[in-house]
Amino acid sequence: MSLAKSYAVSLMGLAGTLIEVEAEISSNLPSFVLIGLPDASLSEAKDRVRAASHNSGLSMPARRVTINLSPASVPKHGASFDLAIALSIMAAGGLVRSESVAKWVHLGELGLDGTVRQIPGVLPALLGAKIAGFKHAVVPLANLAEAQLVDGITVVGASHLRQVAKLHGAEIQSDECTNEVHVPKQAASQTTPFLIPDISDVIGQEEAIQALTVAAAGGHHLLMVGPPGAGKTMLAERLPTLLPDLPLREALETTAVYSIATNRVALNSGSLITRPPFEAPHHSASVSSLVGGGMGFPRPGHISLANHGVLFLDEAPEFQKPVLESLRQPLESGEVIINRSAGTARFPARFQLVLAANPCPCGRLSGKGQRCVCSQSQKLSYAARLSGPLLDRVDIRLAITPANPAQMAIGNQSQVERKTSALARVEVANARLAAAERLSQTPWFINAQVPGPYLRNQLKTQPAITSQLDRALDRGVMSMRGYDRCLRLAWTSADLAGRTSPTLEDISMAIYLRGSENPMEPR
Numbered sequence: 001m002s003l004a005k006s007y008a009v010s011l012m013g014l015a016g017t018l019i020e021v022e023a024e025i026s027s028n029l030p031s032f033v034l035i036g037l038p039d040a041s042l043s044e045a046k047d048r049v050r051a052a053s054h055n056s057g058l059s060m061p062a063r064r065v066t067i068n069l070s071p072a073s074v075p076k077h078g079a080s081f082d083l084a085i086a087l088s089i090m091a092a093g094g095l096v097r098s099e100s101v102a103k104w105v106h107l108g109e110l111g112l113d114g115t116v117r118q119i120p121g122v123l124p125a126l127l128g129a130k131i132a133g134f135k136h137a138v139v140p141l142a143n144l145a146e147a148q149l150v151d152g153i154t155v156v157g158a159s160h161l162r163q164v165a166k167l168h169g170a171e172i173q174s175d176e177c178t179n180e181v182h183v184p185k186q187a188a189s190q191t192t193p194f195l196i197p198d199i200s201d202v203i204g205q206e207e208a209i210q211a212l213t214v215a216a217a218g219g220h221h222l223l224m225v226g227p228p229g230a231g232k233t234m235l236a237e238r239l240p241t242l243l244p245d246l247p248l249r250e251a252l253e254t255t256a257v258y259s260i261a262t263n264r265v266a267l268n269s270g271s272l273i274t275r276p277p278f279e280a281p282h283h284s285a286s287v288s289s290l291v292g293g294g295m296g297f298p299r300p301g302h303i304s305l306a307n308h309g310v311l312f313l314d315e316a317p318e319f320q321k322p323v324l325e326s327l328r329q330p331l332e333s334g335e336v337i338i339n340r341s342a343g344t345a346r347f348p349a350r351f352q353l354v355l356a357a358n359p360c361p362c363g364r365l366s367g368k369g370q371r372c373v374c375s376q377s378q379k380l381s382y383a384a385r386l387s388g389p390l391l392d393r394v395d396i397r398l399a400i401t402p403a404n405p406a407q408m409a410i411g412n413q414s415q416v417e418r419k420t421s422a423l424a425r426v427e428v429a430n431a432r433l434a435a436a437e438r439l440s441q442t443p444w445f446i447n448a449q450v451p452g453p454y455l456r457n458q459l460k461t462q463p464a465i466t467s468q469l470d471r472a473l474d475r476g477v478m479s480m481r482g483y484d485r486c487l488r489l490a491w492t493s494a495d496l497a498g499r500t501s502p503t504l505e506d507i508s509m510a511i512y513l514r515g516s517e518n519p520m521e522p523r
């Protein structure tokens with residue numbers, strides 16, 4: 001009887017658990033047993049490992065092979081355990097050095113010919129291995145760029161099983177690739193040299209652009225109501241261009257979510273995502289595609305792919321009610337918890353929400369609204385689809401009207417003076433810095449996160465400044481929530497202007513941005 005072991009990582013959400021892969025070769029009749037709660041896709045590892053070993057000239061011994069994956073209580077899925085299983089068997093069979101194999105984490109799926117195939121989730125898996133104290137890992141060559149984002153771990157990219165066997169001392173010829181050890185470099189911050197789209201593309205919407213800048217600076221959620229063709233989508237797509245680059249920690253988290261979203265692997269080149277993402281699901285999206293889920297092992301949804309970026313729901317009232325309701329908990333906590341039979345997964349979901357809506361089902365209820373063909377009850381039920389609790393979280397409610405020909409003409413002429421996203425991004429970054437300094441003793445760092453009581457009691461503004469709001473509150477034309485929203489927006493406006501506290505001008509701006517209590521309500 002001989003024993004050996006290696007290591008792999010099981011992912012649940014973004015959390016990686018180190019899995020010990022033990023191999024035992026005993027003198028019983030030839031068989032291959034896999035134990036330790038593997039799912040169906042992992043059980044097939046037996047056939048892949050057997051064929052890959054044989055075709056690499058490293059045949060498995062004609063005896064009983066038992067593989068134990070522990071801890072047994074941790075659910076395991078997918079094909080990423082293949083490489084660790086193959087290496088632990090080779091170590092138990094004396095083909096490679098067992099003390100070497102036991103020090104490495106092996107991640108990779110095997111093809112029947114022995115090629116090492118790309119797998120999802122290498123970045124979060126290596127972060128898990130690093131926390132567990134591992135210093136060396138083999139990953140598929142196709143995942144090497146992504147793996148190198150984790151510093152403190154030496155990673156080797158392998159394209160064939162023979163190459164990994166040779167790394168651990170197998171006496172074979174391998175000319176697939178050199179066993180070049182790639183020393184991880186400091187994650188390079190790759191700021192995209194030019195960002196398309198740009199707010200300078202938007203003509204004749206100065207107020208909307210100002211609102212977008214305030215939204216970016218304070219992290220405020222935003223609702224835009226306007227007829228089709230008014231430019232709502234164009235504006236929403238430009239919000240990410242106003243947000244500053246992601247700090248390393250947030251960039252790693254965003255890249256990690258993309259790494260496990262299997263449908264995005266093709267798009268994920270392995271480089272660090274340093275710009276805030278933009279997600280725009282269609283209004284036919286299901287709850288599980290929006291918040292995450294799926295059969296068996298939970299996958300991240302649009303809200304997690306929009307983490308540290310923007311989630312845009314165009315034609316928001318057309319989304320199914322349960323889909324919109326499912327946003328409430330993540331908006332509150334900044335993460336989503338998904339329970340499935342396979343286990344409980346947590347995904348980050350700290351996104352900025354942008355909702356767009358037509359003023360009515362036919363979309364023509366703007367201006368004087370004379371061409372609208374909707375009945376009053378149709379308009380009411382349309383407005384009611386955006387629920388109060390969801391709208392409560394939206395600080396900015398903006399009516400968007402299409403730019404008229406005169407504005408377009410002026411806008412086209414003054415092309416040189418139009419503000420670019422790059423310029424606005426600097427203003428936004430400075431405003432965020434000012435807010436973060438003011439809030440340094442609190443758990444919050446952007447104005448949108450600051451709760452009402454703190455705004456009213458700790459961040460006191462002079463009564464003369466807030467008198468307009470106080471009067472509106474006394475007369476009952478403004479709710480307490482609306483009052484707090486105005487204060488939050490006024491602080492962001494002041495931060496953008498470089499003022500240390502809001503002025504009357506900032507309050508007026510806030511009242512304009514806040515819009516009406518329910519901007520969807522038919523007039």
Ligand SMILES: [Zn+2]
Nearest residue numbers: 360362372374
């Ligand atoms: Zn209508």
